[in-house]
Amino acid sequence: MKIIVDAMGGDNAPLQIVLGAVDALNQDKNLKVVLVGDQNAIEQSLCECKEYDKNRLDIIDAKDVITNDDTPTTAIRTKKESSLVKAFDALMHDDEAGGFVSAGSTGAVLVGAYLKVGRIKGVTRPALAPVLPTLKGNGVVLCDCGANVDCKSVNLVHFAIMASAYATAMLGVKNPRVGLLNNGVEEHKGNELTQEAHKLLAKTEGINFLGNCEARDILSGDFDVVVSDGFNGNIALKSAEGTANTMLSLIKEGVYSGGLRTKLGALMLKPVFAKVKKKMDYNAHGGACFLGVKKVVVKSHGASKAKSVTASILQAKSLAESKICDKIASGMSVLDKPETAEN
Structure with missing residues (x-):
């Protein structure tokens, strides 16, 4: 090869x-x-x-x-x-x-x-799909994360089909659980695009569609695939990246500015921090596939x-x-x- x-x-x-x-x-x-x-x-x-x-x-x-x-x-x-x-x-x-x-x-x-x-x-539209780390360690495919700013509902169905195949190949998941990125878990939530996409995803054969997924649940491990238009998917991706970097910076600042007890506590937690850093390290997971x-x-x-x-x-x-x-x-x-x- x-x-x-x-x-x-x-x-x-x-x-x-x-x-x-x-x-x-x-x-x-x-x-x-x-x-x-x-x-x-x-x-x-x-x-x-x-x-x-x-x-x-x-x-x-x-x-x-x-x-x-x-x-x-x-x-x-x-x-x-x-x-x-x-x-x-x-x-x-x-x-x-x-x-x-x-x-x-x-x-x-x-x-x-x-x-x-x-x-x-x-x-209809190829899509960019990174694999993100999750709390449960299984990883989640976010599709699309920036290739298609404006989408129709059928595009999101295609994203779900492509990302499901990718999750099976990349993560070894046999029947990937698919969520639709939305501003609420209820079926009636969202704009015209997500409401129509929800209906299509629910009736499309071959997709294990669980329903809507709020942004805070993308990394929960409850979904193997989360589909979105590229505009909102990119915002979700960059928000997650920014939040992670901010939290790490706040922890470092707290350790450096703290007293002896804080530094001793940080020393004891060093293996935990190393494990988290390794899990969140994009260098270890390759790139985003253009599906x-x-x-x-x-x-x-x-x-x-x-x-x-x-x-x-x-x-x-x-x-x-x-x-x-x-x-x-x-x-x-x-x-x-x-x-x-x-x-």
Whole structure:
């Protein structure tokens, strides 16, 4: 299995991307990696690496880079020599390539996947789906978290089908419990979009729909999948991230400003804090999968270090081997044609 990696995407490219790719190669002897980017910069970064199987690593030279300042659609169409565009071209032209990883511009990755890779038949809108940690430790797929700001109810049904297949492949959940992000658990709560989506989800075969999910319950562990339009999903994601960072900062401030008793208590709780930090560490869980396109596309955090890149590459390989795209296509095929044709 070959994974294509955008070596120039992200805040820490190319060094951390290259280090992560090499570590992935050393962890999985059946993996091949293609690094796409400035060949001289990649080769310099490889000099920092430990031993690895050079026969399983290839480089595609790409002198240009798409940045966060570029307009995604324009950049994908005009920057033909960019690492991102050439990586997508390699993904589609190499039959051995099963997946793609980038820590670059989220907008450009999503536009590139949509235009270069293409949608699975029946999918109205591909969606971005990270796996978030939960209190019960099982993880939850949040879909969508930013790819589609404006949605119709049928889009949310498609998100539920795709995310359910993803939860099964990624989390090992056989019959994923699906919730609809809303401002109340009652069936009549929400706006016109969520009320209509609730009705469709409740009657769609193949979806284990439990009902509405309030934002405070996303990380409870009571749901395996939470579906939302990209606008509210992104707000929920960023709110959770911000709350976690704020709480950790408040705890640190309290420890540092406290007396001897506080510091002794913190010392005794250090193993607990370490366990919580590990559970919440995005670097250990790979990236967000762009569901609904014809090949596996994983978007890593823009600030990813080598550890996160390694996890994303192994995640992409695992998803490709699980045939996640075929499973999504199979799930979409059960829907009525009039609904799947709607945009």
